Amino acid sequence: MPFRVIMQSDGFDLLHDDKCILSHRAGTPAIRIGIGSPDLEMVRGNFRIDDIVETRLKLDCFAQDDGCIRLWNANQPDVVATLQFEEKAPQSILKFRCSDPAFNRLWLDMQCATTEAFWGGGEQMSYLRLNGRRFPFWTSEPGVGRDKSTALTQTMDADGLAGGDYWTTNYPQPTWVSSARYAVHLETAAYAVLDLTEAGRVGIECWSENVDLELFDAASLPALVTKLSDRFGRQPPLPDWAISGAIVGLKDGVDTFDRFETIAASGAAITGLWCEDWVGIRQTSFGKRLFWDWKWNAARYPELPDQIASLAKRGIRFLGYVNPYLAVDGALYQEALAHNYLALRQDSNDAYAVDFGEFDAGVVDFTNPDAANWFADRIIGQEMLDFGLSGWMADFGEYLPTDVRLFDGSDPMEAHNRWPVLWAKVNADAIASRGKTHDATFFMRAGFSGVQGHCPLLWAGDQCVDFTRHDGINTVITAALSSGLLGNAYHHSDLGGYTSLHGVVRTAELMHRWIDLAAFAPVMRSHEGNRPADNLQLDSSPEILSHFARMSQVHAQLAPYVRALCNEAVATGLPLQRPIFLHYDDPAYFDIQDQYLYGADMIVAPVITEGQDSRPVVIPDGDWIHLWSGKAYGKGTHDIAAPHGQPPVFTRADSAYADLFAAIRRAFSA
Incomplete structure (x- = not known):
């Protein structure tokens, strides 16, 4: 009207x-x-x-x-x-x-x-x-x-x-x-x-x-x-390999592949190996960081092309890392500088250098169409997709300084918020140029209005490796639910968290709880964090590795249901992880942010509080079946036991996927 x-x-x-x-x-x-x-x-x-x-x-x-x-x-x-x-x-x-x-x-x-x-x-x-x-x-x-x-x-x-x-x-x-x-x-x-x-x-x-x-x-x-999804754009469906097994994140140079084989031998369902450090390492006081020159570092991974080919024969994809900045001491920076593809200082024609903490980097100016196309083809196309990568973390996007001079003359105060969308488009255009829109994928943390039309997968950014209220494991649920309401269908997090500073390190309890949470997200991907040597990893103990292997198998078994949710997202824009009130319009559910609907047929209520072995779960209208025991529950709030490996999960009794859920119960309830 x-x-x-x-x-x-x-x-x-x-x-x-x-x-x-x-x-x-x-x-x-x-x-x-x-x-x-x-x-x-x-x-x-x-x-x-x-x-x-x-x-x-x-x-x-x-x-x-x-x-x-x-x-x-x-x-x-x-x-x-x-x-x-x-x-x-x-x-x-x-x-x-x-x-x-x-x-x-x-x-x-x-x-x-x-x-x-x-x-x-x-x-x-x-x-x-x-x-x-x-x-x-x-x-x-x-x-x-x-x-x-x-x-x-x-x-x-x-x-x-x-x-x-x-x-x-x-x-x-x-x-x-x-x-x-x-x-x-x-x-x-x-x-x-x-x-x-x-x-x-x-x-x-x-x-x-x-x-x-x-x-x-x-x-x-x-x-x-x-x-809203019609307005801001739809993501393509996630490729089968991204949802049908775990993506293991390791960044240990030549030792990575030996560690990967140990994890694979545990029986884990693995479809991806993600190595941020494929471009090399720069050690800083913050921790182990990357060398921002976006191409294979043969000194750190001397046999990488053969290893990528070997993984592919086993149905395992290789993933890397890229961001929209170029380290001033890298070869690609010099290439961009020679073509005038970098944002400039306002007081001179010199390239703007951003301090990223103990090293500087130039800003590729995406308001220049030639610069955006160069990055998409020369870096992502040639150095990544043509090299054999099937996915990557497209990091940053939120750092554009407000005092740069841009090619199109736009106000950097407004270009700053648009930058993540331009960055997402560069990545999506690169994939499309190789005809891989439904096969390769990338994930981003930065965004603004319209990023939905270019970014196929969000991740929740750099949580602390703890249970804290505003920066711990619980925040990834809030992130998924809030962004999903605006047309971002697919979301996931760094399994184990990322930021470890000032004595904050992962505990075994945190690792177990994050494994349980990650199994019930569209993509299950681990991360070693900013200080791998100080923190527990998937292969740090037999108990953690065994738990990860088990829950990665649960994640893999859910793939047919997740594929149906992906198809629904393509048709309707509905996110996979949803607040309860999206389908049950009741003010009693308006503030619930520690559990979610996974599609319309599943309730997931992970343990996100330290020291808990059970938790209250809100069940809306209908008949719901506890995934692990088969016990039926009705509307109300129920205290549910939550041992490691059995996070509170419920499925609709009349779901079209009831047989799939029953098969998971039979295989994993012990």
Whole structure:
């Protein structure tokens, strides 16, 4: 239904689908504009962002004119803002424009019911339900600890702003979903803030005067997710090899393949070997890092081509690593420099060098089509796909400095949020150029609006190797559920976590619990972390390795069900991991973020709290069967035993895959 404006004596109401979304009055304006300048500091992908507001103008005059609304301030009538309306399936669009380009700030208050719940915001780590908090939308490192009350976060903040907060994320997106079955998206790459601290009000701040506000509505929440997926793009189905066994991550140079054979001999179902260090190693105080020159390092892996071919004969793919930066001491940097493919300093024609912590790297300028094509073909195409890689971690994307000079002349403050999408497109274009869209894959942590159309698989980034509330194992569930509501169908995490600093190391309990969690995600992939020598690994003990082997077999047995979910995702955009409320629209489920539906026919409730051997599980309507015992459960909250290897998992009694689930029970319940 089109927008409808109801003029009042002292203002106007703007309705959409008979719901009042804006109530603007001269004394209490819903819309303000202003002039501001950013006060910003960046240290290795971590940002401190403040705003210096010079002018904040209340729009206390208004008139309806030619299908739009004009607004201005009585004391500055020459500065006019307009609201224009457009219907463009699947969304309605409210366009905000200002006549004076000096005005670069917009504040908007939308109306909502006090009972509405909101979710989305990109890939959120701490809170699935957004009510009661502010969420800035700015892609960055998420931080280490992410809890300002903890010693770890405080230590990391003192060292390069690196502690993070509840809202910091690699993948923000100014899109939110309401329990009232509508969604709102800000079509802008500018820095923006969603303010839900006050019930009945949705506050929006945007560092741009020209913004499109897109509204979507549907009869149900699943239908709404489908509309958002239609808007932002669909991922291709994951290839069979990615979902039918585990991907083992090792980075031990010439010793990698001996260790891999030990893990394979355990009986684990393995379809991939992932070696980040295929490009070589650079040792830093942070830990073992990579040499950012994206090609085979023959000194570290002298027989790699033959080994990739040997793995392929066994049905095992080889995966690597790449990111959009080039180490200044690498050969590919010199190649990019010679072609003028690097972003420049603003005060000279010198290439911009980014400090990544004890080494510098250049920024390949993806606003230059020739540079983007060069990276896609010369690096990903020739050095990776043609070499034999079937997948890779496409890391970073959130580091673009805000003081670079770009080929297309765009404002780096806005290009910063767009950068992950450009990076995802480079990877997808490279795969498509080799005709491997349904065979090769890559996974990213960074994102922004539209990344869905290019990135086939998200991963949750760099969690601490612990159980902490804001940076531990539990955050990967929140990440999957929040991003899934915005059309990101496939999600997974680093099995075991990644970040180990200041005495935080993996425990055997954490490894066991993460193995259980990873088995019930579309992709099961391990990671050795930033300090492999300090941390437990899959092959550190017979107990861990045996557990991994068992659960990788469970993961492999689920492949027919996961394939059906992938097909559903292609058709509808529905994510594989879903919050309970997506199918059971009950306010009692609105805050649940520690368990999930895996498709419509499975409930997964991993143990994500240290020291627990059981946990409460919320069961919605229907008849549900405990995967391991076969016991039937009905609606309610049940305390479920959770020994290692038997995380609380339930399946619908009437599922079309009931025979598959029963076969898993028979094979793995002992």
